[in-house]
Amino acid sequence: MEDQAEKLREIMGRKKEPDESPQVTGQSRGREARKARIITVTSGKGGVGKTNVSVNMALAYARLGKKVVVMDADLGLANVNVMLNIIPKYNLYHVIRKQKTMREILLETDYGISIVAGASGFSQIANLSDEERQNFINELETLSNADIIIIDTSAGVSRSVLDFIAAADDAVIITTPEPTAITDAYGIIKIIASEYEGLNMGLKLVVNRVKTAADAKKVADRMTNIAGQFLNLKVDYLGFIYDDAVVSQAVLRQKPFMVIDPKCKASLCVQHIVDRMEKSEIRETAGFGNMLKRLFGRPS
Numbered sequence: 001m002e003d004q005a006e007k008l009r010e011i012m013g014r015k016k017e018p019d020e021s022p023q024v025t026g027q028s029r030g031r032e033a034r035k036a037r038i039i040t041v042t043s044g045k046g047g048v049g050k051t052n053v054s055v056n057m058a059l060a061y062a063r064l065g066k067k068v069v070v071m072d073a074d075l076g077l078a079n080v081n082v083m084l085n086i087i088p089k090y091n092l093y094h095v096i097r098k099q100k101t102m103r104e105i106l107l108e109t110d111y112g113i114s115i116v117a118g119a120s121g122f123s124q125i126a127n128l129s130d131e132e133r134q135n136f137i138n139e140l141e142t143l144s145n146a147d148i149i150i151i152d153t154s155a156g157v158s159r160s161v162l163d164f165i166a167a168a169d170d171a172v173i174i175t176t177p178e179p180t181a182i183t184d185a186y187g188i189i190k191i192i193a194s195e196y197e198g199l200n201m202g203l204k205l206v207v208n209r210v211k212t213a214a215d216a217k218k219v220a221d222r223m224t225n226i227a228g229q230f231l232n233l234k235v236d237y238l239g240f241i242y243d244d245a246v247v248s249q250a251v252l253r254q255k256p257f258m259v260i261d262p263k264c265k266a267s268l269c270v271q272h273i274v275d276r277m278e279k280s281e282i283r284e285t286a287g288f289g290n291m292l293k294r295l296f297g298r299p300s
């Protein structure tokens with residue numbers, strides 16, 4: 001087991017060098033020391049805006065000159081490709097089943113970002129076997145020449161969502177101001193807290209579909225306070241996105257809202273969120289390091 005873990009660490013190029021400081025900022029992090037920043041976007045309740053946030057954050061990153069891949073890890077109901085009006089021939093299913101490599105299924109879009117299509121209607125995949133999981137990690141590594149990998153997950157907690165969260169440098173939790181969405185977001189934060197004790201990842205909150213910044217702040221304060229008080233967990237409030245009619249129009253037209261109207265309220269919010277993300281710390285032991293620790297670092 002240890003050999004395997006060591007080999008994976010080498011593949012990932014993530015072995016800690018003696019001169020590496022434990023935490024560096026997104027701006028100053030050396031490209032050789034670390035590769036792609038992995039951001040997993042998740043939520044407790046469904047339909048709160050994960051796919052819209054994932055795709056449009058990717059566009060905002062691309063505007064900053066970053067090379068971005070959006071991976072649709074909703075293994076039951078894939079929809080990143082639908083949102084972009086792309087009909088993929090192959091998807092994550094083929095990768096996990098070793099029929100294709102990640103690079104073979106990677107699709108360029110017209111928007112300067114690449115996507116990995118999800119595996120629609122394949123619910124068994126929700127729980128990957130150890131071998132499939134390991135194959136998936138190896139394949140994920142082949143994308144690491146990207147600057148940013150955004151993983152759009154399904155709502156709620158399944159083994160695979162937890163694995164995708166484990167692979168992340170940052171877990172971005174989306175909620176709306178609705179009490180049900182808030183309760184479910186807290187639920188997922190609680191599970192992350194118990195699953196990943198000792199793991200080092202940035203937990204970040206985005207409040208979507210708000211009427212005012214003050215409404216969003218209220219939701220965020222409540223959430224971050226409860227997480228701090230009851231779970232001893234630091235959740236960073238990353239920002240909010242206004243409820244904006246352009247979003248549903250964009251979904252209907254199968255184009256990102258950042259493309260339909262880069263200056264609409266929702267687009268400006270997403271750009272702001274990405275700016276904040278860029279300024280936030282990346283924890284040196286997060287990401288693949290977390291994944292390895294989860295897979296090999298403790299008894300199952």
Ligand SMILES: Nc1ncnc2c1ncn2[C@@H]1O[C@H](COP(=O)(O)OP(=O)(O)OP(=O)(O)O)[C@@H](O)[C@H]1O
Pocket residue numbers: 043045046047048049050051052053074153154155208209210241242243244245247248251266
């Ligand atoms: N900021 C917003 N303003 C207005 N409408 C929004 C906003 N964000 C999301 N929506 C609406 O919510 C719908 C669901 O969004 P989206 O598909 O991104 O959610 P999701 O969390 O990915 O859903 P699922 O859990 O099914 O994967 C969109 O089609 C859009 O109509």
Ligand SMILES: [Mg+2]
Pocket residue numbers: 050051052074079152153
């Ligand atoms: Mg979705």
